[in-house]
Amino acid sequence: MLTFPNAKINLGLNITEKRPDGYHNLETIFYPVPVEDALEINTLNEGDHKFRLHLSGLEIAGEAENNLAVKAYKLLDAAFNLPPVDIHLFKRIPSGAGLGGGSADAAFMLKLLNEKFCLALSDEALEDYAARLGADCAFFIKNRATYAEGIGNVFSPVALSLKGYQLWLVKPDIFVSTKEAFAKIKPHRPAQSLKQIIERPVEEWRECMVNDFEESVFPQFPAIGAVKEEMYRQGAVYASMSGSGSSVYGLFNADALLPDVDFGEKAFIYKGRFGDM
Ligand SMILES: C[C@@](CO)(OP(=O)(O)O)[C@H](O)COP(=O)(O)OP(=O)(O)OC[C@H]1O[C@@H](n2ccc(N)nc2=O)[C@H](O)[C@@H]1O
Numbered sequence: 437m438l439t440f441p442n443a444k445i446n447l448g449l450n451i452t453e454k455r456p457d458g459y460h461n462l463e464t465i466f467y468p469v470p471v472e473d474a475l476e477i478n479t480l481n482e483g484d485h486k487f488r489l490h491l492s493g494l495e496i497a498g499e500a501e502n503n504l505a506v507k508a509y510k511l512l513d514a515a516f517n518l519p520p521v522d523i524h525l526f527k528r529i530p531s532g533a534g535l536g537g538g539s540a541d542a543a544f545m546l547k548l549l550n551e552k553f554c555l556a557l558s559d560e561a562l563e564d565y566a567a568r569l570g571a572d573c574a575f576f577i578k579n580r581a582t583y584a585e586g587i588g589n590v591f592s593p594v595a596l597s598l599k600g601y602q603l604w605l606v607k608p609d610i611f612v613s614t615k616e617a618f619a620k621i622k623p624h625r626p627a628q629s630l631k632q633i634i635e636r637p638v639e640e641w642r643e644c645m646v647n648d649f650e651e652s653v654f655p656q657f658p659a660i661g662a663v664k665e666e667m668y669r670q671g672a673v674y675a676s677m678s679g680s681g682s683s684v685y686g687l688f689n690a691d692a693l694l695p696d697v698d699f700g701e702k703a704f705i706y707k708g709r710f711g712d713m
């Protein structure tokens with residue numbers, strides 16, 4: 437059985453306060469984007485392993501045991517004693533990019549196992565399992581525009597569609613540590629909540645919607661800020677870094693022409709169109 441875990445972008449990201457446990461409260465809107473991995477599972481009939489993981493495409497750091505697709509399998513296996521599985525993951529979503537690719541693989545693995553082994557878990561039950569694998573992981577269960585608060589794990593749906601807009605996504609060859617990016621931020625409450633901002637036309641977002649991480653990340657990595665500037669030079673209606681970086685996206689009108697731009701030899705570049713997601 438085959439599925440295609442997709443990435444997300446953050447539309448706005450306000451870091452509102454530091455908590456006693458060291459984590460930060462924030463508000464953001466997660467929106468699914470059509471950049472996809474491919475994830476396949478088959479029942480494993482040979483050997484005495486519970487799982488085998490085959491990886492291709494972009495490299496993922498870390499051992500197979502720590503792969504989020506495997507962690508998702510282990511979580512449901514502990515509860516339901518699942519048959520052994522052969523897992524194939526083709527990685528197209530860059531890691532450590534603020535695109536949630538690892539979390540997407542985990543959430544889609546839960547959905548895949550639920551279907552393949554007829555576990556009859558509701559979306560809410562799947563969200564509970566997903567939340568144990570990562571803060572933004574549960575978003576990918578319903579996989580629709582979502583307002584997130586708390587540490588990024590308390591969700592409510594938002595009525596928002598970017599259908600028809602073009603998406604230009606660039607991840608320069610730069611690694612940003614999420615932990616360090618948080619450490620450099622002075623949390624503050626925004627003048628206007630993202631819930632209100634998102635109701636305004638996309639053309640107005642540039643004046644009022646921010647990703648607080650840009651303030652700490654752009655001075656350290658000017659090349660990331662330069663990608664955002666380039667998006668606006670090319671006519672983006674709205675452009676921003678996603679999550680804690682290092683990817684940057686631009687939203688363009690349906691008829692805009694997106695030229696070839698050199699963002700560096702190792703940059704990941706995606707151009708596409710939002711559909712019904
Ligand atoms: C900030 C977001 C917004 O989308 O960034 P991206 O990962 O998408 O870039 C996410 O919530 C990130 O979630 P995630 O990437 O899972 O972060 P984690 O691994 O849980 O945390 C890495 C480190 O960031 C800090 N951290 C994380 C989340 C949070 N609400 N407050 C924090 O202070 C902690 O120091 C933690 O040790």
Ligand SMILES: Nc1ncnc2c1ncn2[C@@H]1O[C@H](COP(=O)(O)OP(=O)(O)O)[C@@H](O)[C@H]1O
Nearest residue numbers: 497503504531532533534535536537538539541
């Ligand atoms: N299936 C997976 N895909 C991507 N990264 C994974 C996966 N499993 C574990 N990881 C680890 O999770 C980390 C975060 O990856 P990811 O969720 O893609 O990025 P981000 O948090 O920037 O959105 C990576 O550094 C990687 O080591």
